[in-house]
Amino acid sequence: MEIFPESASSYSSDIDNLFWLIMVFVGIAFVASLIILIYPLIKNHHSKVPRAEYITGNQKKHLKWIVIGMVLMAISDFAILFIEHGTWAKTQEHVPDDVELHVSVIGKQWNWVFIYPGPDKKLNTADDVVVDQLNSELHIPINKNIKVDIKARDVVHSMFVPAFRFKYDAIPGRTVTRWFRATKEGKYDLSCAEICGVLHSNMRNFIVVESQEQYEEFLSNLYQSQ
Amino acid sequence: MTHELSFWRKYFFSEDHKVIGMQYIITGLIMAAVGGWLAYVFRYQLAYPGASIPLYGELGPAQFNSFITNHGMIMVLWVAMPLLLSGLGNLLIPLMIGTDDMAFPTVNMISIWIFILSGIILIAAFFVPGGAFGGGWTLYPPLSAGGYRNTNPEFFTALFSGTSLFILAVALEIVAMLMGGINFLVTVINKRAPGMTAFRIPLIIWFICIASLDFMFSVAPLVAGAVMLLFDNILGTGFYDPARGGDPILFQHLFWFFGHPEVYVILLPSIGAVAEVVSVFSRKPLFAYNTIVKLALVSAVLAVIVWAHHQFISGIDPRMATFFSVGTIIISIPFAGIFLSYMATLWGGSIRFTMPMIWALGMIGTFLIGGLTGLFLGSNAWDMFAHDTYFIVAHFHYTLIPVSLYGFFTACYYWFPKFFGIMLSTALGKLHFWLTFVFFTGFAFPLFFFGLKGAQRRVYDFSAFSELMEDPYVLINQVSTICAILLMLSQFIWIYSVVAALRKRKSSDPIGDNPWNANTLEWQAPSPPPHGNFETAPEVFHGPYEYSVPGHETDFHPQNKPIPNS
């Protein structure tokens, strides 16, 4: 059984691997802590050890154990940070240059609105096409970088595409630009992860990942329907 | 101070720190019942969407939202804080530092009544038109700032809306806690018994002081933020409205600047109680006591500079997020030191599995999971996926329940004989512990997996999300709900055991003032301690953890008796 949702973006496996990597450190720390906790409980039951040793723990020879534990924790911490930062920088700090599609995804109560660039291929121009329907689909081509401008009209929403391991808050008054590249054709959930009012849980749209040809056909139909 | 007080002055408007502490605990427990009831209703909805809920009926999406919102706020501000900070602080500080009462007893009395008033306002919000606030306990505007717009500016309707009352209740709760915090600090600084030097103060008192400091340091921005939010709601200002130059992110910063340290505010008193218990029942000095205090101070400083880890993907600069990620993850270093010291205390000890000890060990073991899963969420890249999912829900229940439930019961089973002169039953106690442990695990652990599958929180009905309605996720939600209900029901064992003990109090043999053979000063006062606490003002001769000192017949040395040379 797969514990994660379907994996369909260029960085979703990075994020899943990050989970397992942190799990290694956390797992070791957890098991080690449990042993340190439980061992004396068995060995030093008062029926076996009627009188405790007098150890204040303030001497260097005792304190060193705590310091060793903290150093090991610090090493794990920085190992985790070092590795996870690569994924963070890749997903968040830069948008790739070669972008096939630049769309706006706008949260409103209670659905996601999509704005596609018009035939001029430029967003935020007069010929943009707005799709504002309940449960509508955002169509994107496979294996191409997609740049999204995330915005909100009324309250805070959060654009969540579990299959892409992608999430970013949509905030009134701001435009946040992020990117993803889908690697598997299919129809994926695009839900809202930030409570946004009564029908928050009805906020459910889809991202349809399709081949370049299908995507272009979709676009020309969209332009014609205008 | 021995003159007779009227019934009202003795039990209601008392200035005695012990009565006030009990009032805080009783109010906290009543609010816990309210918060638990809300959890029962919305967990039932999550397990059986659309079903008619026994004893409640059908739950609509608006009520669902207000129930989860109030559950969160109640459990943090009206349960964990009064039980752990105000309750333990009031009961224990004067007794453990060897004085008769708080520095400002009247302020203390006012604080509990403001606290009770704040709770009444919070609950009253359920009965106003439009119902209680349902925008998440984090109160994010603009959702929480729409009162003015929604009520078509009508001042009084806006003032008595669910949202405004919720904000008002929070603000009053904070006022009450501030009065308590000032009192704790002044009392510990000024009223210690002679000889009670800084490093002879029991760890729990240190931790309550550090918690109070963190609280007072971090809460002012939240108050400012809440006032602006209230103005947005009732006066139509635009502090958080981008159309008028405001910024919703501002509130998120002000909220989490408080919200993160708040975790330490309730964590520290709780692990303070655990420290006392671990040392007493290992019959061994608390390992590296001085170092623990210093590590706690370090973590308290770190706690106030990591708040934006709640906002990694909420509009802050990604490079800034890296700073907060580093800060968050390195908090594990001082905490590793603290918890390793607790465990090291056990090594070479003579361990007694009394009820308080079992709860304390359960707290450490369970909290490990909560603390360590924080490492996942602290790393911002993983948080991009896990943020606002059930993974977070499971994580913070794994921190807050060990802290507030296990920590509270550690304290309760340990100090109950001091304040009531009778022990709680061990047989019932064990049953209570194991049922709590099993049902808590059954409730919270499966939720990690629900979150890993990408289930976002605060969703009224998952029916539309096909991946989340497959096996085993339906089962996971049902198991979690059933265990949550059983977890709540298991607490009646404790209530029964308290009532049974109180009823037997007159008829059973006295247990003496110091049944656990502990060193700290509260055990040297009569049980229960009278108004004014000590018959003769104690003097302190040594630290609180002098257990099993070599060369002595007894294995403990009360702080108010010098250790004879051997």
Ligand SMILES: [Cu+2]
């Ligand atoms: Cu939403």
Ligand SMILES: [Cu+2]
């Ligand atoms: Cu935090």
